[in-house]
Amino acid sequence: MAQESALYTAIVNGNDKQARAATAEALAAGIAPMELIQQSMVPAMDEVGRLFEAQDYFVPELLLAARAMKSSLELIKPLLSASGQKMAVRVVIGTVKGDLHDIGKNIVASMLEGGGFEVIDLGTDVSPQSFVAAVETRQPQIVCMSALLTVTMPAMKLTIDALKTAGLRTQVKVLIGGAPVTRQYAEEIGADAYCDNAGAAVGIVKNLLAKEAA
Amino acid sequence: MPIGADLVLHEEPDPEQARNDGIVLGRVIEKTARRWATPLAIPLMDLRLEKTDLLACAGVPAADSEKYHFTSPLNESTIAALCAGETAPLCRGSIARNQALSYIASFPDLVPVGMAIGPFSLVSRLMPDPITAAAMAGSGVAPEDSDEVRLLWQCLRLAEAAVQRSVRSQIDHGARAMMICEPAACTAFLSPRQLKAGSRLFEQLVMEPNLRLKAALDAAGCDLIFHDCGELIDLMVEAFANRLHPVILSLGGSRKLWEDARLVPSDVVLYGNLPTKSFYSDGAMPIEEVVRRTTELVAHMKACGHPHILGSECDVLFVPEAREAILAKVDAMMACAA
Numbered sequence: 001m002a003q004e005s006a007l008y009t010a011i012v013n014g015n016d017k018q019a020r021a022a023t024a025e026a027l028a029a030g031i032a033p034m035e036l037i038q039q040s041m042v043p044a045m046d047e048v049g050r051l052f053e054a055q056d057y058f059v060p061e062l063l064l065a066a067r068a069m070k071s072s073l074e075l076i077k078p079l080l081s082a083s084g085q086k087m088a089v090r091v092v093i094g095t096v097k098g099d100l101h102d103i104g105k106n107i108v109a110s111m112l113e114g115g116g117f118e119v120i121d122l123g124t125d126v127s128p129q130s131f132v133a134a135v136e137t138r139q140p141q142i143v144c145m146s147a148l149l150t151v152t153m154p155a156m157k158l159t160i161d162a163l164k165t166a167g168l169r170t171q172v173k174v175l176i177g178g179a180p181v182t183r184q185y186a187e188e189i190g191a192d193a194y195c196d197n198a199g200a201a202v203g204i205v206k207n208l209l210a211k212e213a214a
Numbered sequence: 215m216p217i218g219a220d221l222v223l224h225e226e227p228d229p230e231q232a233r234n235d236g237i238v239l240g241r242v243i244e245k246t247a248r249r250w251a252t253p254l255a256i257p258l259m260d261l262r263l264e265k266t267d268l269l270a271c272a273g274v275p276a277a278d279s280e281k282y283h284f285t286s287p288l289n290e291s292t293i294a295a296l297c298a299g300e301t302a303p304l305c306r307g308s309i310a311r312n313q314a315l316s317y318i319a320s321f322p323d324l325v326p327v328g329m330a331i332g333p334f335s336l337v338s339r340l341m342p343d344p345i346t347a348a349a350m351a352g353s354g355v356a357p358e359d360s361d362e363v364r365l366l367w368q369c370l371r372l373a374e375a376a377v378q379r380s381v382r383s384q385i386d387h388g389a390r391a392m393m394i395c396e397p398a399a400c401t402a403f404l405s406p407r408q409l410k411a412g413s414r415l416f417e418q419l420v421m422e423p424n425l426r427l428k429a430a431l432d433a434a435g436c437d438l439i440f441h442d443c444g445e446l447i448d449l450m451v452e453a454f455a456n457r458l459h460p461v462i463l464s465l466g467g468s469r470k471l472w473e474d475a476r477l478v479p480s481d482v483v484l485y486g487n488l489p490t491k492s493f494y495s496d497g498a499m500p501i502e503e504v505v506r507r508t509t510e511l512v513a514h515m516k517a518c519g520h521p522h523i524l525g526s527e528c529d530v531l532f533v534p535e536a537r538e539a540i541l542a543k544v545d546a547m548m549a550c551a552a
Contacts, residue, residue, distance in 0.1 A: 060349030060405035067346055100280050103345060150494045150533045184497030
């Protein structure tokens, strides 16, 4: 459909004004909000992720695309709520206790939102107790933790331990990332997955969910 | 030599107190230089200080400065007042850094090295979403059309003034070389795709303020040590090496220094660049791998003949649970150069 194609193109090109206009046109033409998400937005963000993997796009292009996608979602979300529909998967994300760096976490949050997930961003300097409380109250399927500093990485383990202590660990998949974080570290602390770049986050979360469903 | 003051600082009974005590900090920096047998007395890479000093002029308490961001454009009178904050008191950390410089300057065999965040990297700490703002500017969005882009340019003015102030203050206290850290000047913040398409963003946000900084250092007889551990493209390395023309260029672990040597004038010493950020983990970076990488780097640098100081990709941070592992790997790295 022309409007969907325009929305797809606007998101891939990172043009928020065009994305919003295309969304408004599509909705006015009677296209269902969820259809816009599934037929235009998710494929567009998939394409952005592919271009990032191919090193044709870089972090700035990811963020512009995410911004365009968000401007579209602003029009769509109220309609979804009004119709009783909701995003299928909920993700809680935050930068761990003692760490105030939020750029990487924000990029991953944007990419996940663009991938069609509901994202609850707890911000930075998030204590293990706050992660536990968010899991208890918001019932996410995924918890994402970010740390930029080697000195704050141990808070990831503390958070996983806190989830275990609260009896919540088996309810969620835990994904960790950040500059000093490695796959080995993820395995050492009992995380379910490790992500070394924002572009890969959506795919990794989908894989985790697929494994869970299998 | 590693950039290792943080490791030595954490041998103090109260590291946080030592960080803010100029004499103790000076001793830590002296001890760091002597432990790794270098005349370069490199201080803590504490890149929070210029932001704290700048925000103090705006009435933001030091305890809140790290989390504080400007969220909307400022008026001209506010910008002018913040840029002219020369007489405002410095934070405890900056005062200690200056006192430590004076202490180091009393040793004729040591070079007192100052430390400051680069202007663009300071911008990245003043805004909640600097990458998107820069990407918008790089895609041609004018300040008149976007509050975010307008704030980006305003923050650059504030940041440059704050860094210039910090540098002047450190030179006044004896700094003979200045390490300027610009980790945000990298492909995560500045899109190579946009640069290839003709955007002048790298020039405007990174090179122009740093060239003015270099001119100020030259005028004061203070050498530039330029550090950028971000992901870089060749264009960036060439610009830093040839146009900023530092005495030492310190690059991150993602660069192959022996390949970068062709981009760098022979009178610019390359520093680095073992992946010390991974030293905490024996799984990710076993000691054998540290030795292998160091041996490879040393051999390649000897072969290419470019002046090189073996060192870390960034400052080597203390990690409580991994102190012994990190120290063992730093020692292994240095042993390869012996």
